[in-house]
Amino acid sequence: MVRLITHNLLACHVKGCTSNNFPLQFKDVQVELREAEFNPDFLRGFIPRLEWGALVDAARQLGDTSLPAEPPEMLDDDFLQKLHHVLLEVHIEEGAMICPNCNHVYPISNGIPNMASAYHQPIHNVVN
Amino acid sequence: MIPTPDVSHLTKKDFEHVYEPAEDTFILLDALEQDAESLRLSLPRVCLEIGSGSGCVSSFVGSILGPSSALYVATxxxxxxxxxxxxxxxxxKTPIEPLNASLATPLMQRxxxxxDILIFNPPYVPTYDDEADGAQQGADIQGAWAxxxxxxxxxDVLLDQVENLLSPIGRFYLxxxxxNDVPAIRRRLLDTHGLQSEIVVQRRAGGEHLFVVRFSR
Structure with a gap:
């Protein structure tokens, strides 16, 4: 179960791929929605660790446009509920994530991302 | 008393490829249980287990903290x-996010x-180096101990990354x-990364002298 909270923490780690390697882009994904326990304290505590733009962008790729472009100053319940849903209830079960820099493909199968394939890649030549 | 996680859904066939919870797993659960109250009070948000195997340890942490209180990532x-x-x-009932990856590599940047809680029950059994290399590349049960x-x-590889991963309140359980020369490990993390440490539990079990060491800033 790759949720968007986890996607927000994953960067491409192919050897030599060190810039523009985040966020990974979704491709051909199948999504399942599953309810999760709402915990506003957890969400408030986690917001500082998020790359907000990457989260909004990832949600939009999956057709969810409920989040504002910037996190609001007032973290009211209505906003936290939306954030809760996007971060914790959207599960990517199948598909792939692709590095925007080196195009390495990280497949997702049965909700488990294969991040290990990066170790077998030849060293990437960064072209700027 | 926090119950030991239920692994009855896993079969003999699973344990041909995945390390079955054993004494080293249980001493780690004991150490975490001993720290349960202070772990809860520190309000951890990110819990990362490296080499999660059966998933027993992360599930246990989930029982200590509650399923919605933290993000549980396991590689x-x-x-x-x-x-x-x-x-x-x-x-x-702990939502764990498994990642098929070596150590923390896809997470190091972010x-x-x-x-806040980093946990590693590593392959700690002395073997020939070739055997350990092959075991990691083979990505099967040998990699859990060799x-x-x-x-x-x-x-050794992870120890140099611990300081980079730990949050200001972070703890690392090893x-x-x-x-493995526990005093040398502790000295090394203190001298090169400024991390304090304490032995939480130690015991002899099945011919092994096991330790759980907790590191923090």
Missing amino acids: DINPHACHCTKLTGRQN LKHAV GGKDGMQVT VAVKQ
């Missing part, structure tokens, strides 16, 4: 282990100084055996 180089971790999380020279080959 394992062995894809069978990732599958078992997912199922064990589900069985014990979890810099952001991990540790190379002094049983430190895999642990399982080790006597042959």
Whole structure:
């Protein structure tokens, strides 16, 4: 179960791929929605660790446009509920994530991302 | 008393490819249980287990903290282990996010100084180096124990990344055996990374002298 909270923490780690390697882009994904326990304290505590733009962008790729472009100053319940849903209830079960820099493909199968394939890649030549 | 996670959904066939909870797992659970109250009070948000195997340990942390209080991420180089971790999380009502990866590699960039609880029960058994290399590449059950020279080959790589991962309140729990030279590990993390440490539990079990060491800033 790759949720968007986890996607927000994953960067491409192919050897030599060190810039523009985040966020990974979704491709051909199948999504399942599953309810999760709402915990506003957890969400408030986690917001500082998020790359907000990457989260909004990832949600939009999956057709969810409920989040504002910037996190609001007032973290009211209505906003936290939306954030809760996007971060914790959207599960990517199948598909792939692709590095925007080196195009390495990280497949997702049965909700488990294969991040290990990066170790077998030849060293990437960064072209700027 | 926090119950030991239920792994009854895993079969003999699963344990042909994935390390079955054993004494080293249980001493780690004991150490975490001993710290349960202070772990709760520190309000951890990110819990990362490296080499999660059956998923027993992360599920246990989920029982200590509560399923919605933290994000539980678990890596394992062995894809069978990732599958078992997912199922064990589900069985014990802890949503664990398994990643098929070596150590913390896909997370290093984004979890810099952001991990509140880092846990590693490494392949600590001394073997020939070749055997440990092959075991990691083979991504199967041998990788759960074959540790190379002094049983430190895999642990050594992670030790240099711990400081980078730990948040200001972060704690790192490491399982080790006597042959790993626990005093040297502690000295090294203090001298090179400024991390304090304490032995939480130690005991002899089944011919091994096991330790759980906790590191923090």
